Amino acid sequence: MTWELRVIQEFQITRSAELQSLPAFRDFIESVLKGFPNVEEQVRYDLKLAVDEACTNVILHGYAGMNPGSIILTLQISAQAVRMMITDFGHAFEPNETPMPDVGAGLDGREMGGFGLFIIYQTMDEVDYETTGSCNRLILTKCLEADRTGEALEKPVSSENFEEDLTC
Amino acid sequence: MEIRAEQQAQALVISVAGSIDALTAGEVTRFFSEQIGSGNPQIVADLSQVDFMSSAGLRAFLGALKESRQQGGDLHIAAPQPGVEKILKMSGFTTILKVYPTVEEAAAGFGT
Numbered sequence: 001m002t003w004e005l006r007v008i009q010e011f012q013i014t015r016s017a018e019l020q021s022l023p024a025f026r027d028f029i030e031s032v033l034k035g036f037p038n039v040e041e042q043v044r045y046d047l048k049l050a051v052d053e054a055c056t057n058v059i060l061h062g063y064a065g066m067n068p069g070s071i072i073l074t075l076q077i078s079a080q081a082v083r084m085m086i087t088d089f090g091h092a093f094e095p096n097e098t099p100m101p102d103v104g105a106g107l108d109g110r111e112m113g114g115f116g117l118f119i120i121y122q123t124m125d126e127v128d129y130e131t132t133g134s135c136n137r138l139i140l141t142k143c144l145e146a147d148r149t150g151e152a153l154e155k156p157v158s159s160e161n162f163e164e165d166l167t168c
Numbered sequence: 169m170e171i172r173a174e175q176q177a178q179a180l181v182i183s184v185a186g187s188i189d190a191l192t193a194g195e196v197t198r199f200f201s202e203q204i205g206s207g208n209p210q211i212v213a214d215l216s217q218v219d220f221m222s223s224a225g226l227r228a229f230l231g232a233l234k235e236s237r238q239q240g241g242d243l244h245i246a247a248p249q250p251g252v253e254k255i256l257k258m259s260g261f262t263t264i265l266k267v268y269p270t271v272e273e274a275a276a277g278f279g280t
């Protein structure tokens with residue numbers, strides 16, 4: 001379920017799904033959000049981190065066995081929150097079924113992977129995932145410091161609208 | 169991303185500059201592994217110039233930590249910037265490796 005946001009401005013970038021594109025996605029977030037004084041440096045860092053992890057998962061797993069397609073990153077900015085939508089055209093995945101790493105494990109019990117999604121959940125206030133037959137969209141929302149209670153997020157948007165919202 | 173090593177009295181100091189992400193973490197992994205495998209198991213990772221690190225960096229340092237301890241040494245993290253320190257803490261890495269505010273303190277942590 002995705003919560004409606006009173007969007008003030010929207011920005012978008014499209015890059016090929018390859019690791020060389022990761023700096024471009026991070027630089028895009030930094031350059032756009034630096035123009036918004038209500039988005040503090042630590043918030044920008046969290047957003048860059050979450051997008052980097054999400055795009056890495058798409059590149060390494062979403063497009064596995066396929067020719068690399070594209071990743072579309074859309075930034076929606078309101079007075080109270082920043083929302084990032086990461087759209088891809090690869091394999092779908094189910095974030096709720098992805099096992100989380102045991103961050104309390106000792107060195108011997110440490111797994112090498114699984115931290116990407118964990119970090120996304122740790123840094124974002126809301127994580128949603130939607131998929132259609134042709135594309136997938138991860139929706140990450142970060143409330144700004146002035147509104148940590150979630151008042152920025154209003155009524156839910158019906159998932160039935162998802163397909164017509166997408167430009168696949 | 170740039171990486172270089174400097175031998176000091178108590179440890180080999182490996183300084184990384186730039187971003188450690190899925191694009192660059194492989195180079196970090198190889199560099200640390202080569203140094204540890206060359207008889208330098210006591211490593212200080214100077215992260216003062218790392219402005220971004222993702223979970224790919226965590227994996228690189230987890231591998232380096234395991235390798236160094238298998239060789240009888242250890243890996244100390246030095247001077248991480250706030251964003252890097254945050255990811256180390258949130259993923260529980262600060263419970264399995266030592267983080268110091270400066271390179272000098274990280275090297276001194278190995279004793280004389």
